Amino acid sequence: xxxxxxxxxxxxxxxxxxxxxxxxxxxxxxxxxxxxxxxxxxxxxxxxxxxxxxxxxxxxxxxxxxxxxxxxxxxxxxxxxxxxxxxxxxxxxxxxxxxxxxxxxxxxxxxxxxxxxxxxxxxxxxxxxxxxxxxxxxxxxxxxxxxxxxxxxxxxxxxxxxxxxxxxxxxxxxxxxxxxxxxxxxxxxxxxxxxxxxxxxxxxxxxxxxxxxxxxxxxxxxxxxxxxxxxxxxxxxxxxxxxxxxxxxxxxxxxxxxxxxxxxxxxxxxxxxxxxxxxxxxxxxxxxxxxxxxxxxxxxxxxxxxxxxxxxxx
Numbered sequence: 001x002x003x004x005x006x007x008x009x010x011x012x013x014x015x016x017x018x019x020x021x022x023x024x025x026x027x028x029x030x031x032x033x034x035x036x037x038x039x040x041x042x043x044x045x046x047x048x049x050x051x052x053x054x055x056x057x058x059x060x061x062x063x064x065x066x067x068x069x070x071x072x073x074x075x076x077x078x079x080x081x082x083x084x085x086x087x088x089x090x091x092x093x094x095x096x097x098x099x100x101x102x103x104x105x106x107x108x109x110x111x112x113x114x115x116x117x118x119x120x121x122x123x124x125x126x127x128x129x130x131x132x133x134x135x136x137x138x139x140x141x142x143x144x145x146x147x148x149x150x151x152x153x154x155x156x157x158x159x160x161x162x163x164x165x166x167x168x169x170x171x172x173x174x175x176x177x178x179x180x181x182x183x184x185x186x187x188x189x190x191x192x193x194x195x196x197x198x199x200x201x202x203x204x205x206x207x208x209x210x211x212x213x214x215x216x217x218x219x220x221x222x223x224x225x226x227x228x229x230x231x232x233x234x235x236x237x238x239x240x241x242x243x244x245x246x247x248x249x250x251x252x253x254x255x256x257x258x259x260x261x262x263x264x265x266x267x268x269x270x271x272x273x274x275x276x277x278x279x280x281x282x283x284x285x286x287x288x289x290x291x292x293x294x295x296x297x298x299x300x301x302x303x304x305x306x307x308x309x310x311x312x313x314x
Contacts, residue, residue: 002027003062009113011106013078014089021075021110023117026058028065031213032122036204037072037114040095040126040174042079042086046187046197047127053201057220067213070121075114083190085132096172115177123152123211124178125204132189133293136304137255137286138199141175141183144233149180154229155210156184157203159255160288160306161229162237182207188292202226230286236307237288242267244277245297250290257308260284264303267296283307 002025009021038044038051051073058069074080078088087094092107100111118124130136138158142149144165153161166176175181184203187196202221208214209223216223242248250265258264258281267277279302281287289304296302 001029001063001065003059008072008117009110011109019078019106021077021113022073024055024071024073026055026062026065026069026071028062028067028213031065031067032211033068033070033120034123034125034208034211034213035070035072035118035121035178036125036127037075037118037174038127039072039074039076039080041093041128042076042082042084043132043190044127044129044185045080045083045190045192046129046200047185048074048080049192049197050127050184050200050204053197054204057205057218061214061218064215064218065213066215067122067211069208069213070117072114072117075110095174096169098172098174098177111174114174118178121178123207124181125207126175126181126183127200127204128183128185130185130187130189130289133291134289135188135193135254135292136186136289138184138186138196138203138227139288140203140229141185142181143176146180149182150231152180152207152210153182154231155203155206155226156182156229157199157206157226158184158186158229159227159286161231162306163231163233165234199227230306230308232306236285236309238282238285238305238307239301240264240279240282240303240305242277242279242296242298242300242302245300246270246276247294248279248291248296248300248302249294250292250303252287252290254287254290256287258285258287258305264290264305279303281305 097111140153
């Protein structure tokens with residue numbers, strides 16, 4: 001039974017320094033191995049904070065674990081230190097490099113190393129933050145028809161579990177490299193929201209408890225406080241896009257309940273300050289994500305509305 005810190009990857013930089021990627025391993029009694037990965041993109045500090053909070057608790061209680069928890073607190077540290085999405089010098093999106101290559105530039109080798117690191121894990125959890133331009137409700141993403149991941153995500157203390165069909169880039173993302181991966185995200189792009197951080201931290205700890213790795217006595221909350229999520233597929237998540245360009249002014253907030261046709265914001269022309277487009281909810285439900293970065297072009301996404309139907313929990 002131990003807690004240890006290992007460097008799993010190092011690479012030289014043009015400045016002569018080196019970048020290191022760290023794994024924090026917490027080993028208890030025999031049991032499943034869980035891998036928790038954060039900071040694949042540098043503009044997701046919420047995920048990095050959650051990884052830190054989980055590691056801090058496990059540092060105190062690793063002797064009580066029934067299994068092994070590997071936490072990779074920030075696998076794109078250069079970008080995180082700059083608050084930018086891409087790996088510096090290469091301007092490369094690390095979450096488009098998987099499964100990576102043993103030989104190649106640094107982002108490819110990081111992706112390869114991480115893919116191999118989690119290969120034999122019983123469960124993988126990826127921690128993200130919101131898109132940089134948005135505020136988002138706490139949510140879990142799983143692959144469509146992945147019932148095992150969806151059932152586990154029910155315990156992640158999120159508002160929504162979204163079973164998503166793969167997009168064109170899915171095969172090059174980290175979440176696609178390991179079956180049953182849970183992706184947890186929420187909050188405000190490139191910023192921290194205390195309530196979201198607490199919710200996601202408790203969600204990760206509760207998932208570890210459900211997996212049998214973390215005993216009930218260690219949980220810093222009661223299981224009854226865990227949010228029961230709305231379970232949805234792509235057909236129940238509606239994207240709202242701008243027709244005109246200008247400044248977007250939202251009038252509703254994240255997780256507000258809205259009716260179909262209700263005004264949720266407007267776009268104004270900045271020079272005269274006059275409204276040029278009224279933005280309405282495309283369906284009745286709740287606002288899953290709302291744009292906070294106001295400058296928009298025609299086609300820019302403004303919000304996501306999730307259809308709640310007759311029941312909001314499953």
